[in-house]
Amino acid sequence: MKVLMLILAALLDVVPAGKAVLRQLQPRDSILIADQVEYGFQLDGVPAGTALALPDFTKVSNDTLTLVRGWQLDTLSTQRARKGGAALHSIRGSIILAPFEEGHYRLPEIPVLRAREGADPDTLLFEALEMDVKTMPVDTATFEVHDLKGQMTYPLTFKELLPWIGGVLLLAGLIALAVWLVRRRRAGAEALKPKDPAYIVALRELDKWRGEKFWAPDKQKAYYSGITDTLKTYIEDRYGIDAPEMTTAELFDALRKAEDLPEDLREQTREVFECADFVKFAKHVASDEENARALPAAVRFVTSTYQTVLEEEQQPQA
Secondary structure, eight states: OOEEEOOOOOOSSEEEEEEOEEEESSOOSSEETTOOEEEEEEEEEEETTOEEEOOOOGGGOOSSEEEEEEEEEEEEEEEOOOTTSOOEEEEEEEEEEEEOSOEEEEOOOEEEEEEOTTSOOEEEEEEOOEEEEEOOOOOTTTOOOOOOOOOOOOOOOHHHHHHHHHHHHHHHHHHHHHHHHHHHHHHHHHHHSOOOOHHHHHHHHHHTTOSGGGGSTTTHHHHHHHHHHHHHHHHHHHHOOOGGGSOHHHHHHHHTTOTTSOHHHHHHHHHHHHHHHHHHHSOOOOOHHHHHHHHHHHHHHHHHHHHHHHHHHHGGGO
């Protein structure tokens, strides 16, 4: 057992004031290593206006006995003043210590300098106390060494997850709002752009099908579908006919009413549509001659019919 002696220098005009106070902050039948203890004094009948000077115990703190908290004064009770006198207080002053080594400790005496009105200053000396610090006893006969256990985990509750769920939903909402605003802005910008005339759009689409590479048997279906779909879209815009929903026979019956469409041009275009129907629905393999005629006939149909549009636009200016 190690005995630690903590001694303070003697002070003049010392007045014995009883024993100091030692109290465990963790109620036990003994003091264990790292337990915190409150060490201090209690002074009763202190007149109002009394000044107290407390000793510096920072030098007491070391590797074996640590000062956890410095001095703290608390008023326990107050007695009303009599006529012509001052109120009397009951005061407790204390520090908090924590021992980190087993042994017998002798704590230092507590000198308190007191200054009262109408009296000479004096020093109240509270007697030192002793304490025994113990470790948890280990039964060496039955003691077994076990591996360290991992950190204990607890299941997450919905209440704990709720802020995270709310944050994710809020973030998703902000992202969706940002995407919607960007798309709306782009749509507005597209709406402000001048729309190309139908014949320009049609000629641009037909130009994508130039080249003999599309004449291969496995590509003819896409080749003829691209040509006829482009022509149907152009006819719908140029003549107001619901061409995409019509069969070939219905479409060309409707085109008979188009006064600016020559008969020979209509028949050439019909041949392209009929050949396309055979390729798409009857597994017909078009010849090179048919393939070579299809695209020029479609381009001729567009360029011939849009000339009348230009003439109609120029006529009011004449």
